[in-house]
Amino acid sequence: MREALFTRRIGLKMQLLVITFLFTFSSYAFIVNNLSTDVSVGVMTIAAQGKGGGKSVKKAAAAKVQKSDDSRPYDKIDPEFRNIGPGFGGKNAVPFWIALVVFLLAMGGVVKGKSKPVKGISGVVALIALGVISYVTYWEARALGRQQGYAPVQPIWFSHKVHVTQNKIDCEYCHVDVRSSRHAGIPSLNVCLNCHSVVNKGKRSGTKEISKIYDYLGYNPKTKQFDKPGKPIEWIKVHNLPDHVYFSHAQHVQAGKVDCQECHGPVEKMNRVVEYKELSMKFCLDCHRKRNIITDNQYYALYKFHLKPGEKPKVKDIGGQDCSACHY
Numbered sequence: 507m508r509e510a511l512f513t514r515r516i517g518l519k520m521q522l523l524v525i526t527f528l529f530t531f532s533s534y535a536f537i538v539n540n541l542s543t544d545v546s547v548g549v550m551t552i553a554a555q556g557k558g559g560g561k562s563v564k565k566a567a568a569a570k571v572q573k574s575d576d577s578r579p580y581d582k583i584d585p586e587f588r589n590i591g592p593g594f595g596g597k598n599a600v601p602f603w604i605a606l607v608v609f610l611l612a613m614g615g616v617v618k619g620k621s622k623p624v625k626g627i628s629g630v631v632a633l634i635a636l637g638v639i640s641y642v643t644y645w646e647a648r649a650l651g652r653q654q655g656y657a658p659v660q661p662i663w664f665s666h667k668v669h670v671t672q673n674k675i676d677c678e679y680c681h682v683d684v685r686s687s688r689h690a691g692i693p694s695l696n697v698c699l700n701c702h703s704v705v706n707k708g709k710r711s712g713t714k715e716i717s718k719i720y721d722y723l724g725y726n727p728k729t730k731q732f733d734k735p736g737k738p739i740e741w742i743k744v745h746n747l748p749d750h751v752y753f754s755h756a757q758h759v760q761a762g763k764v765d766c767q768e769c770h771g772p773v774e775k776m777n778r779v780v781e782y783k784e785l786s787m788k789f790c791l792d793c794h795r796k797r798n799i800i801t802d803n804q805y806y807a808l809y810k811f812h813l814k815p816g817e818k819p820k821v822k823d824i825g826g827q828d829c830s831a832c833h834y
């Protein structure tokens with residue numbers, strides 16, 4: 507009897523421990539994840555300035571981002587690009603919180619239930635809820651270190667929708683290096699000036715954002731001279747593979763004839779650039795396993811010679827699955 511009571515005590519304590527652990531861990535993950543999409547930018551800037559630490563930094567960062575959002579009402583993530591990918595702040599938030607509440611209630615039933623059937627049913631419900639929580643946590647864990655859905659606020663509100671869709675500017679007008687280099691490149695502000703020396707007002711942001719181009723360049727739109735001191739603009743990088751991965755745009759866009767949208771999603775519809783795809787190793791390999799290479803460029807002249815008639819080699823056949831192709 508005494509022994510039974512003892513194990514029951516341990517059981518209760520264990521249960522409490524598990525609940526507390528789950529709750530704190532998940533809440534932590536939830537917050538971290540929320541921070542990673544919007545606020546982390548602010549956290550980084552503030553942390554870089556060396557002000558404060560811990561919570562106050564996050565609060566200050568949140569306030570900062572909030573402020574920059576408020577003062578730029580046009581700079582919202584477009585509704586269709588919100589909540590992309592996993593992330594407690596994303597599509598997993600609602601099922602997660604519901605499952606957590608159900609789990610806690612059911613655990614209450616298990617511990618305090620008056621009869622065996624009540625305890626039994628509570629136990630089953632708790633297990634199911636725990637399953638949902640674990641499933642969400644699994645997707646969260648998979649997404650750690652990746653940034654699908656990341657959409658930082660940029661120093662100038664530059665909209666791809668306004669430029670690409672409404673004004674029909676080609677991607678490569680600005681991202682000039684995309685066919686010849688590893689990097690697509692971000693245009694220098696002088697490229698913007700090609701048009702914005704004339705266009706000094708936008709329909710949505712008025713002169714506020716376009717005049718920033720002049721400020722950064724030290725350009726005086728009245729005299730059309732560079733007569734002021736300028737400063738370099740710091741665009742915030744959206745897509746960022748880990749350092750151990752090698753990726754080249756030229757290989758894909760020029761040789762492989764892969765569309766930008768296959769990896770970046772519908773950028774032409776975005777007012778604020780969002781990392782649309784997961785950019786995981788699976789993402790790269792899934793395509794390399796299925797995609798045929800395009801052999802009509804000179805590089806494959808000799809290779810083609812050795813193919814059987816009608817044979818269509820895939821990227822994996824030319825080494826697209828070798829670890830060393832993508833990893834240093």
Ligand code: HEC
Binds near residue numbers: 669670675692693
């Ligand atoms: C008028 C110039 C211009 C045109 C045209 C343009 N872009 Fe951009 N693009 C920029 C600038 C400036 C940035 C950096 C600011 C930002 O991220 O919004 C950028 C950022 C990006 C990024 C995010 C880069 C990062 O930090 O990871 C992607 C992806 C991108 N562009 C793809 C495209 C695609 C695809 C097209 C064509 C459909 C296109 N761009 C057309 C100027 C342009």
Ligand code: HEC
Binds near residue numbers: 662675694697709710
């Ligand atoms: C090929 C011409 C061209 C280039 C290059 C160009 N823009 Fe524009 N931009 C336009 C046009 C046209 C508009 C639309 C003005 C309007 O709303 O009527 C515009 C609008 C804007 C607006 C205001 C949008 C609004 O609705 O308020 C901003 C901000 C802007 N551009 C920034 C940039 C930046 C930054 C660059 C360089 C990375 C750039 N533009 C390059 C043609 C260009």
Ligand code: HEC
Binds near residue numbers: 688
């Ligand atoms: C096969 C996938 C793929 C295709 C196709 C692709 N990109 Fe990218 N892009 C990436 C990846 C991955 C990164 C991140 C690179 C890194 O962090 O090293 C990136 C980064 C960028 C950046 C940020 C600056 C840079 O070069 O790192 C820009 C801008 C960009 N891409 C524009 C484009 C445009 C424009 C096109 C089409 C002409 C295009 N991309 C086609 C995968 C792709």
Ligand code: HEC
Binds near residue numbers: 751786791831
């Ligand atoms: C939508 C399809 C697609 C995706 C997604 C894609 N690739 Fe590729 N990749 C290709 C094609 C097509 C080629 C072959 C180009 C050629 O003919 O040289 C290629 C070739 C390569 C090569 C050269 C392989 C070799 O042995 O010659 C590397 C490295 C590479 N890709 C890395 C990546 C990485 C890293 C990613 C993920 C971030 C990625 N790719 C995503 C289509 C894709």
Ligand code: HEC
Binds near residue numbers: 747
């Ligand atoms: C087509 C390109 C490509 C090939 C081939 C490739 N990888 Fe990767 N690998 C990646 C990318 C991209 C990432 C980064 C994924 C991320 O950020 O989540 C990665 C990440 C990793 C990681 C870090 C863990 C992770 O998931 O983030 C390991 C370990 C790894 N690769 C091992 C390998 C091994 C072993 C091979 C050979 C069997 C291989 N890779 C082949 C593209 C590739």
